[in-house]
Structures are given as structure tokens and as C-alpha cells.
Amino acid sequence: MNNTAIIEIHNLTKYYGTLLAVNNISFEVKEGEFFGFLGPNGAGKTTTIRILTGIIKADSGSAFIKGFSAGSINAKQLSGVLPEMANAYTDLSGWDNLILMADLYGIPANKAKNRSEQLLESLGLLERKNSLVNTYSKGMKQRLILSMALISDPLVIFLDEPTSGLDVQSARMINTMLRNLNDQGKTIFLTTHDMDEANQLCDRVSIINKGKILAIDAPQKLRMAISSRHSVEVSFSDLISSEGLKQLPFVNEVRKTGDKYRLYGDSPGELVTQIVNYSSTLGLHIISLNILSPSLEDAFVALTEKEEHHV
Amino acid sequence: MSNIALLGQQIRRAMVIARKDIRIYYSKGPVIIFGVLFPVFLFLSFTIGRQMSVEFMISGLLSMILFFTATSISPIVVPWEAQAKTLERLMSSPLRIETIIAGDILASFAFGTAIVFVPVIIGIIMGITISNPVIFILAMILGSLCFASLGNVFSIPPTNLPSTVNMIAAVVKFPVVFISGIFIPLNELPLWGQVISYISPLTYLTDIARNCIQKQGYLPIALDFAAIIAFTVIFLVVAMNLHSRTMPKRI
Numbered sequence: 001m002n003n004t005a006i007i008e009i010h011n012l013t014k015y016y017g018t019l020l021a022v023n024n025i026s027f028e029v030k031e032g033e034f035f036g037f038l039g040p041n042g043a044g045k046t047t048t049i050r051i052l053t054g055i056i057k058a059d060s061g062s063a064f065i066k067g068f069s070a071g072s073i074n075a076k077q078l079s080g081v082l083p084e085m086a087n088a089y090t091d092l093s094g095w096d097n098l099i100l101m102a103d104l105y106g107i108p109a110n111k112a113k114n115r116s117e118q119l120l121e122s123l124g125l126l127e128r129k130n131s132l133v134n135t136y137s138k139g140m141k142q143r144l145i146l147s148m149a150l151i152s153d154p155l156v157i158f159l160d161e162p163t164s165g166l167d168v169q170s171a172r173m174i175n176t177m178l179r180n181l182n183d184q185g186k187t188i189f190l191t192t193h194d195m196d197e198a199n200q201l202c203d204r205v206s207i208i209n210k211g212k213i214l215a216i217d218a219p220q221k222l223r224m225a226i227s228s229r230h231s232v233e234v235s236f237s238d239l240i241s242s243e244g245l246k247q248l249p250f251v252n253e254v255r256k257t258g259d260k261y262r263l264y265g266d267s268p269g270e271l272v273t274q275i276v277n278y279s280s281t282l283g284l285h286i287i288s289l290n291i292l293s294p295s296l297e298d299a300f301v302a303l304t305e306k307e308e309h310h311v
Numbered sequence: 312m313s314n315i316a317l318l319g320q321q322i323r324r325a326m327v328i329a330r331k332d333i334r335i336y337y338s339k340g341p342v343i344i345f346g347v348l349f350p351v352f353l354f355l356s357f358t359i360g361r362q363m364s365v366e367f368m369i370s371g372l373l374s375m376i377l378f379f380t381a382t383s384i385s386p387i388v389v390p391w392e393a394q395a396k397t398l399e400r401l402m403s404s405p406l407r408i409e410t411i412i413a414g415d416i417l418a419s420f421a422f423g424t425a426i427v428f429v430p431v432i433i434g435i436i437m438g439i440t441i442s443n444p445v446i447f448i449l450a451m452i453l454g455s456l457c458f459a460s461l462g463n464v465f466s467i468p469p470t471n472l473p474s475t476v477n478m479i480a481a482v483v484k485f486p487v488v489f490i491s492g493i494f495i496p497l498n499e500l501p502l503w504g505q506v507i508s509y510i511s512p513l514t515y516l517t518d519i520a521r522n523c524i525q526k527q528g529y530l531p532i533a534l535d536f537a538a539i540i541a542f543t544v545i546f547l548v549v550a551m552n553l554h555s556r557t558m559p560k561r562i
Binding site: 050053054055056057073074076077079081083085086087088089090091092100101103104105106145148158 | 312317320321323324327328331334335395396397399400401402403404405406407559562
């Protein structure tokens with residue numbers, strides 16, 4: 001990764017009627033960076049990516065891809081895009097879809113064939129290359145769509161929720177491919193709901209809510225920024241009501257996740273003491289007890305909730 | 312990249328879109344039914360039992376078939392693609408919206424031009440002669456481009472339901488067929504009928520066909536050509552400009 005900005009966004013604003021979808025956002029993505037764009041549904045992620053990929057136009061502000069205005073032919077030529085709801089042509093084979101994309105990017109026939117074989121092989125689709133796409137599973141379709149986004153060997157790759165709703169194997173294959181691409185120097189702009197995915201893949205993430213950027217930083221730094229969100233995760237031999245846990249001193253919040261309880265507070269040590277005392281008093285047997293650092297998800301929740309309260 | 316190089320690049324990519332359209336959409340059953348069989352049966356239902364020459368029938372039939380085939384698929388390709396979620400990918404590819412539209416029009420144009428020779432060959436087998444083949448072929452090519460562009464105009468409203476677009480198209484196409492001198496020659500129409508017929512591009516194509524096949528057109532051929540070219544330019548400009556505005560609203 002170098003320090004040259006390959007994606008530049010300046011004061012971008014987009015309305016849908018009276019709804020402000022993107023509110024005067026500005027940021028840069030460096031060349032070779034793996035950049036995550038996180039936010040709840042309707043936060044403005046897809047609108048931003050659609051402006052950057054030239055599908056829609058901003059009402060004001062500007063965006064550039066390697067110095068070319070976003071949406072221009074030059075900018076599109078440098079970009080590979082995996083749109084959120086995209087589909088391949090189901091009446092064509094996987095191979096024909098790739099060759100079609102190659103033709104649309106003006107890639108010479110020989111190069112297109114080699115590249116298509118390479119991509120299909122690395123994404124586990126080579127054996128089915130001549131099958132019609134309407135016979136593919138969802139995971140196979142998504143892998144094919146990723147191949148279509150990569151056919152031109154783009155400098156910048158935009159991916160809108162690429163692993164959403166996929167089986168574990170397909171999601172893992174796509175994430176491995178993205179990591180390899182980033183290692184080769186490609187810039188990746190990824191929107192996702194999956195905090196683990198963002199945490200594992202991204203150099204930096206931006207959190208957007210209601211069209212506004214709430215934070216941009218490395219995942220680890222964002223987690224550290226909310227150190228008050230330390231938590232202790234505990235499971236007991238018997239089911240209990242979380243109300244009792246909520247009454248304990250030093251506990252700010254309790255969340256039940258499956259058969260476990262997650263207690264949030266400023267001091268994890270005090271939380272552990274309180275839990276142990278509580279279980280002794282009630283004669284409960286502790287099955288597991290873990291002190292957890294704030295996760296990216298915690299940072300995300302804290303930032304977006306803060307914004308909700310602020311509004 | 313210079314403007315000329317960019318234009319050349321976009322023309323090549325429009326042809327890629329056209330090839331894709333022909334491959335995916337033009338082999339579907341409804342195209343043959345609504346583009347070819349339907350106008351044939353519609354024409355026969357209005358002509359059987361009436362005293363008409365083969366020349367009159369074939370010239371009207373081929374104009375009508377060209378009109379229906381060239382406007383059969385071009386209106387619904389964009390809504391189809393939006394519905395199938397393939398349009399967003401096209402729009403993010405290095406193409407202008409005008410290129411996508413030009414590709415769709417080219418596909419319709421190629422299909423219409425190819426199909427129109429079916430009634431021509433049938434007519435020749437039935438004994439018709441074409442007095443000026445060059446003018447006739449040129450007219451069919453221009454007519455096909457004109458109707459393909461018109462078809463694309465029908466899909467400008469940003470709905471992703473092909474049935475809605477088909478309804479819009481039908482509302483325009485059927486009246487056009489009846490006012491264009493296909494079933495009743497222009498010279499037999501009342502004055503008000505003639506005035507209305509002049510707003511239909513199909514009138515001019517039918518007149519050229521009558522001129523070449525029946526050897527009796529009603530309007531000067533130069534005027535017919537000028538009208539078809541003017542309609543084509545208008546439809547192309549309208550389709551390109553308005554699709555550029557409405558296509559992003561489909562996503």
C-alpha cells in the first residue's frame with residue numbers, strides 16, 4: 001500500500017426525493033488499501049458505491065478514481081464492480097458471461113480466454129464453465145459475478161456485500177481471493193454487514209449511518225476507541241433471568257446471546273468478581289467465563305447508537 | 312483518448328451489446344409470436360375476402376411485419392435487464408448509457424431487417440416484382456432503424472415491468488397500423504385520415520413499398536425518405552437523451 005489516494009471523495013451529497021441518502025461525505029482511499037465501508041441498512045453505502053461506479057450521479061460534490069471523474073469511461077475502465085443485487089445472464093454459460101464482459105472492456109480475445117480460465121479455475125468454476133448460469137447455485141453465481149468483476153484485471157475493485165447470504169465455502173473462497181488480490185496491490189472497496197469479515201480483511205474501515213461518516217480508522221483503533229465496551233461472557237449450568245445480572249454493580253448492560261450472557265462494564269475485573277459472587281449466592285455452576293475486548297461490532301454499535309441518540 | 316477513438320470504442324461495445332441481445336432475447340418464443348405470426352394473422356384477418364392484388368397485400372404485409380418485428384423486443388430489453396439485475400452491471404461497465412441504448416437498437420434493427428425478407432421472398436414466389444431494388448432495400452433498412460428506435464422510445468418510462476412497457480407500446484402500435492395506409496390506400500382515405508396518417512412513419516415506408524412493388528406510390532419517394540430519416544433522428548435523439556435520465560432510476 002502506498003500513500004497515493006486512488007479514490008477521492010469530496011463533499012458528496014445525494015438525495016432521493018426529499019430523503020438525504022448521502023450527506024456531504026469526504027474521504028480518500030489509498031492505492032493498494034483494503035477499505036471497508038460499514039453501516040446499517042439504508043445508511044448510504046450502496047448509494048456511495050453506485051456514485052463511485054457511475055451508476056447514479058451525485059447531486060453535489062465530486063469523486064475521482066485515480067484522478068478520473070467517477071462514472072467517466074476512464075474511471076470505469078480501471079474499476080471492477082460487484083454490485084449488490086447483480087446477476088449474470090442466466091441464459092448464457094459462465095464462460096460466455098466472462099467473454100461478454102471481456103468484450104465490453106475491450107480485452108483482446110486471447111487475453112480474455114486466458115484470464116477467464118484462470119479466474120474460473122481459482123474460483124472453482126472451471127468444470128462448469130459451459131453450463132448455463134441458471135443451473136448454478138447461489139454461491140457459484142456469486143463467484144462467477146466476482147470473476148466478471150475481475151476479468152479486466154482492474155486496479156480498483158468495488159464490492160457491495162459480496163458474501164451476503166452465501167454458504168461458508170463460497171464466502172471463504174471469495175474472501176481468500178480478495179485477500180490475494182489485495183496482496184497483489186489491488187485496491188479494494190468493500191461494503192459489508194459482516195464485522196468479522198471487515199475486521200479480518202480491511203486495513204481501514206469507515207462507518208456510515210444516515211448518510212454521514214461517523215468514523216474512519218483501522219479496525220483495531222476503532223475498537224480501542226470504545227474501551228468502555230469491555231465485556232465478560234458467561235454461561236451457567238441453568239437458565240436464569242438476565243434481570244438479576246442487570247442489577248449487579250459495575251454492569252452497564254446485559255445481552256443474552258444463545259445460552260450465554262454478555263455483561264458490559266468499564267472494569268472487566270469487577271464484572272468477573274460480581275458474576276462469581278452472584279453464581280455462588282444462587283448456587284449456579286459457571287460453565288464458561290471469558291473476558292472480551294471490544295469487537296469491531298461493538299465499535300459499530302456504539303458509534304451508530306450514539307448517532308441515533310444524538311439525532 | 313481522443314473523441315474519435317472514444318466514439319469508435321463505444322460503437323464496438325454497442326455491437327457487443329447488440330450481439331448479446333440477439334443471442335439472449337431474440338430467440339425467445341414471444342418474439343416470433345408477436346413479431347412475425349401476430350402481424351401476419353392480423354393482416355390476413357383484414358384482407359381475406361377482399362378484392363386485393365398480391366402486390367397490395369405483400370407491400371402492406373412486409374411494412375407491417377417490419378414494424379412489428381423491429382418494435383417487438385427493443386421496448387422490453389431494458390426493463391427485462393433491470394428486472395433480471397443485469398442492468399446495473401452493464402451500467403458499471405465502461406459504457407455510456409447511449410452505448411447501451413444504441414446496442415439495443417442495433418439488435419432490433421438487425422432482427423427487423425433480416426425478418427422483412429421473409430415476406431419479400433414469399434411475394435417473389437407469388438410473382439411480385441420489385442421495380443427499384445436499391446431504393447426498396449434502402450427503405451427497408453431505414454425503416455427498420457426507424458422502428459427499432461421507436462421501440463426503444465416506448466421503454467423510456469422507468470418501469471421494470473415488461474408488461475407495462477408492452478401495454479404502452481400496444482397503445483401506440485395498433486392505431487399506427489390502422490392509420491398508415493396498410494389496409495386502406497392513402498388515396499382512398501378521407502382528408503382527415505390522410506392528415507393523421509402523415510404523423511406515422513409507417514405511412515412513408517408503406518408508400519415506398521407500394522411504389523416499388525405496385526409501381527404506384529401516393530407521395531414522392533424523396534419525401535418518403537426524408538420523413539423516415541426525420542422520424543429516425545427524432546426517435547434516436549429522444550431515446551438516447553431520455554434513457555440517460557431514466558435508466559439510473561431503474562436501479
